[in-house]
Amino acid sequence: MKRRQYHPPRIAGWILKHTARYEETFALIGDFDEEYQEVNHKSGALFAWFWYWRHCLSSLPVFVKDSVYWSFIMLGNYLKIAFRSLKKHKGYSFINISGLAIGMAVCVLILLWVKNELSYDRFHEKADRICRVTMDLEVGSTLHTPVTLTAVGPALVRDFPEVIYSTRMLPPNRVAVKYEDKLIQETRVGYAENAIFEIFTFPFVSGDPKTALEAPYTVVITESMAKKYFGDEDPLGKTLRFNNEQDFSVTGVVQDIPSNSHFRFNMLRSFQTFITEGDVSDDQWFDVRFYTYLLLGENVDAKTLERKLPDFLDKYVGEAMKASGGSIGLSLQPLKRIHLYSDFERDMSANSDITYVYLFSGIALFVLLIAGINFINLSTARSATRAQEVGMRKTLGAVRSRLIGQFLGESLIYSFLSMVLALVLLKLSLPLFSTLIGRELSLNFIQTPWLIGVILGMAVVVGVFAGSYPAFFLSSFQPVRVLKGLLKVGASNSRFRRVLVVFQFAISIALIVGTLIVYKQIVFMKNTELGFNKEHVVAIPRMSDAIRKSYRSVRGELLGLPGVIDVGASDLVPSRGHLVASFLPEGFPDNQRQTLDYMNVDTHYIPTMGMEIIAGRNFSEDLATDQDESVLINETAAKKLGWEDPVGKRFVFRPPPGQEGETTYTTVIGVVKDFHMQSLREKITPLVIFYDYDNLFTVSIRIVPDNIKHTMDLLKKKWGELDPNRPFNYFFLDDSFDNQYRSEERLKNITFYFSFLAIFIGCLGLFGMASFTAEQRTKEIGIRKVLGASVLGIIRLLAKEFLILVAVANLIAWPVAYWAMNRWLQSFAYRTGIDPLIFVLSAVLALSIALFTVSYQAIRAALSNPVDALRYE
């Protein structure tokens, strides 16, 4: 009799099948089914259903326990094989692990840097609501700057309920600070209004943030300053003397400003001081000295507020701007964008650029990619040796998914070993990297626990990414073909490997070209004729009032020193900023005023600096009229104003609107050959030079090139006698000028190190590939040698293959590098051309490095005794 068949619960059956991992599982399920039918007939379907589920679930813990146990046993086997193959092929393992480790270390370094860049100004609690007022001034030429009209801040708070606080700030500067017998040249000493503590988050250690800077002649200092000047004493109420002129009393101590702040101060004096002294008033519009920061109300959209600003400006300065024929615009820059998205003139500090963040992140990824490619390349190249193992495992019943798991696991082992090595490298290279980029970075897992996750994640991603191709490739072998020796490994995937090598070298070559071009541009900028002689000039900035009053005799004293050639004075020196004003050249209508740069000098400045007068004459001490009625202009100014023969032309100075006074004129008495006041990024601007003894702040001293140290000692001693109340503070003009190219230097250094690393990792891979090829072709080489091939011929045979790849990589890298570097060079007004020689040079470099790498293996193969190779045939 045929009994009726019941179908057992599907889900429970599925669970059984997939959790019970015994050899006997089929019989186990059979037993289940058999007993299920029995129960069905005895007690009914419902009861049987429960029976099946109950047994399934109560067996589950044991199944899971056993299957985990067995996969551990298998894992042990995989680990054993992995470490065996790691030990057996030490060379390959070294290449893989060190390459990956370098790639990872570079990535983490860049990550730390990027994180640091992105963290700027984020520590302020109200960072989202803070913005900076920036200004676009257009009077003849344009000025795009964060320095704004003095009255803007208070007026914005008054007119717009959206604006809660505003503070004006004078950028932190160098000042001589005196307390009792301590006299120190202090950096980062600024001015601000008390609202700065409402807007920004600068935690107070002592003092009252509500009132600290309310009164004139008060100063808030940082903790480290307090320690420096007052030791363990209570700083509150103490008096500091600034520039030997003004006394300020300490009303607050704040924690030191974090390094990831776009402005940092050591001391902040009260802005009220300016007002008390009558230097500034809140209704003063046409005064452009201060930076203005605002705190907006919650949920206020800065963009909406920005759209109301033209009307606001029109109300206060519309009339005046119409009269001058210029225009003015205000924008609000969110605090969080200041560090990475600023392109202003006269900004408070050298900010970074988001382009560099993208650029370096890209490079870091590329280096990691190159290392990953190595891994894939070597693993597939070596697949022949593993093919036997795969064939054997498959014959013994390994399923493909298990094999994929095994090979992925192996690459994970490699990537985790690399990670450990990378951490060591990271620890070693971090100080070097910090100096390279000019930021203090630290590797602190306790402070930044996310870093652990990132590094572990990177190891996993790299392991899986680099291991997946070999895993799928190796596990696809058919055991019959492999074990019969039918599989020709190498031929099938050699194209893939070649593409990878080409890609790798293309990246490296592009980096080399980039480094060379940046280097060439820096050399160009440093060696270009500036229009004056920047070598051996000592500049002493910010002379005190006393010195300035007796400048003529001071100059005489300095000239008397041995080693001093000439002494001149000016308000500005090249590389340290420029001033603009609007001028009315004679013959121009009143509403076409021209924006020109200007500076003030004495009669000796131009000869001291080695500037050249190409028409007319220099100022003369003997002509009284020169001080008030004469100016010099540069060639660019002459060109801009369209004056073919500028000597004798005049500028018109009208009295301010609404005021009585005579119109005066100043006459151009000479033309100075164009010289670079700013870095070579900027075009030479039109310049007007005044002769004015009242506005000289910096003395420039040309000294003899020999025995500079002795001359400096003499200068220091003399200056100490002349101005005993201030420390001797000076700089060399050439240093100051070259310092403008620090960001380019930094770029050059970083690309240099990166291209070195990229080439190094690429070569590691190439070396591995070459040794593999040599190994594969042992017999071929043996036969060739027996048949009379020369050693050189065989070396050529082996090296040719790789050199062609590198040559192709060159062809790919060149256009990319050309395009990128051409774009980079566009940011310089004065730039070097892209020399074809650079491309040739980098090609030669890459080829010779590749040749060198390959030749070791090639020579070894070529010199080997053919008997050894052919012995077993």
Next chain:
Amino acid sequence: MKDLTKIEEILLLAIWRLKDDAYGVKIRKYVSQITGKDFTYGNLYSALSQLSKKKYVKKTLGEPTPDRRGRRKIYYTVSPAGVNALKAAREMNEKMWEGVSDYAFD
């Protein structure tokens, strides 16, 4: 030779007793009956696979039946090594119980 666990001992005895009929369903029922508890298939096969790894049992494939939806039975028999292990277990048991009177724990 490794000592048998209690479950392995019971299973080996069960297989030996069931003779030609020793396969999953029967063994489970027998053991459940002896111990008075519902013995799960999980425990059964976990122990059986251990026994066969230790070579105390021999496996032969049986016929597929419709009730088993085409899956073959595995018949177990105690191998000579299994017999030795049982003997050793019995000896140890007897030694342990030696001199303990039947009423000792009353």
